[in-house]
Amino acid sequence: MADTPYAPSRIRALPSWLLGRAAARGHRLVADALAAEGMRMMHHAVLSAVGELGPVSQAELGRTLRIDPKDMVAIVNDLQRDGLVTRTPDPHDRRKNAVEISADGRRRLRRTQQLGDEANAELTADLTPAEREQLVALLTRIALPEE
Amino acid sequence: MADTPYAPSRIRALPSWLLGRAAARGHRLVADALAAEGMRMMHHAVLSAVGELGPVSQAELGRTLRIDPKDMVAIVNDLQRDGLVTRTPDPHDRRKNAVEISADGRRRLRRTQQLGDEANAELTADLTPAEREQLVALLTRIALPEE
DNA sequence: CGGGTTTCGTTGGGTTCCCCAACAATAACC
DNA sequence: GGTTATTGTTGGGGAACCCAACGAAACCCG
Numbered sequence: 001m002a003d004t005p006y007a008p009s010r011i012r013a014l015p016s017w018l019l020g021r022a023a024a025r026g027h028r029l030v031a032d033a034l035a036a037e038g039m040r041m042m043h044h045a046v047l048s049a050v051g052e053l054g055p056v057s058q059a060e061l062g063r064t065l066r067i068d069p070k071d072m073v074a075i076v077n078d079l080q081r082d083g084l085v086t087r088t089p090d091p092h093d094r095r096k097n098a099v100e101i102s103a104d105g106r107r108r109l110r111r112t113q114q115l116g117d118e119a120n121a122e123l124t125a126d127l128t129p130a131e132r133e134q135l136v137a138l139l140t141r142i143a144l145p146e147e
Numbered sequence: 148m149a150d151t152p153y154a155p156s157r158i159r160a161l162p163s164w165l166l167g168r169a170a171a172r173g174h175r176l177v178a179d180a181l182a183a184e185g186m187r188m189m190h191h192a193v194l195s196a197v198g199e200l201g202p203v204s205q206a207e208l209g210r211t212l213r214i215d216p217k218d219m220v221a222i223v224n225d226l227q228r229d230g231l232v233t234r235t236p237d238p239h240d241r242r243k244n245a246v247e248i249s250a251d252g253r254r255r256l257r258r259t260q261q262l263g264d265e266a267n268a269e270l271t272a273d274l275t276p277a278e279r280e281q282l283v284a285l286l287t288r289i290a291l292p293e294e
Numbered sequence: 295c296g297g298g299t300t301t302c303g304t305t306g307g308g309t310t311c312c313c314c315a316a317c318a319a320t321a322a323c324c
Numbered sequence: 325g326g327t328t329a330t331t332g333t334t335g336g337g338g339a340a341c342c343c344a345a346c347g348a349a350a351c352c353c354g
Contacts, residue, residue, distance in 0.1 A: 011192045016173035018286035023170035026163035045158045095302040095349045135285045139165035242320045242331040
């Protein structure tokens with residue numbers, strides 16, 4: 001029971017385990033970077049998606065980002081409270097909220113996007129650009145559950 | 148706001164995001180498979196590590212598997228209650244528990260290992276064996292935080 | 295057009311994994 | 325031999341995920 005920094009351990013060779021560890025590190029890097037701007041990961045993701053999709057319902061945001069509707073309510077609440085998005089009733093469908101990014105939101109998004117990109121660069125710092133492309137391509141093929 | 152199955156969405160191209168999605172799917176597949184044998188993921192990981200490392204302290208288990216000591220207590224409690232591991236005081240260091248796999252534990256481990264491998268095969272079903280090797284190699288290089 | 299089905303936002307309850315802080319007992323260091 | 329570090333344990337808490345229900349509104353289709 002000496003030091004044994006880390007045994008090979010059958011578990012640690014499984015894709016599912018490695019994915020879990022790598023995802024945890026990625027999450028930590030990105031979350032820490034965004035925290036410098038007072039932003040949380042899911043909030044940034046939603047803000048980014050709203051910025052791209054234009055006025056969009058919460059349900060569709062949840063679908064594209066795979067965020068639980070329960071959590072989406074809280075996230076949009078926060079973003080709205082901070083003046084980063086607006087939430088107005090959709091005139092065409094009174095069930096929906098049309099969520100739209102504000103000018104402040106766009107300014108904030110520019111900075112958080114930068115931070116997120118930097119964190120991802122750090123995450124893949126040991127990889128060549130080609131290897132990072134490979135990784136992204138492989139992940140894309142196993143990440144999708146069904147859809 | 149039509150159907151728009153899934154927009155490209157800048158976020159979804161980031162390694163950190165893809166890792167999160169892929170890890171979530173892997174976790175779901177493995178956890179569901181192990182549930183058929185009444186085993187949970189972390190429990191299986193600990194049981195597997197104990198099986199490989201022989202008598203080992205909880206602290207070292209936590210180090211190799213990156214499991215919080217708090218959670219480790221609960222996991223070893225469960226495994227011990229189910230008769231899969233024994234927890235005896237280490238004669239050389241009275242602070243430590245020597246955790247060791249039992250005969251029942253080894254039998255159970257064989258089945259859960261099989262289930263875990265199958266779930267990982269399903270996770271990487273769209274990849275060729277060579278691609279799976281690539282993925283594992285790339286993940287190994289970005290998964291380690293420091294050490 | 296009218297009645298069953300689906301969607302939307304929201305609220306609720308629940309699990310898992312992660313991280314930090316403390317503590318007494320014990321060991322290791324110097 | 326006194327300080328420092330480690331071990332197991334307890335505690336509190338956060339983030340992400342998942343499932344179920346609900347009223348309101350829209351859709352489908354006979």
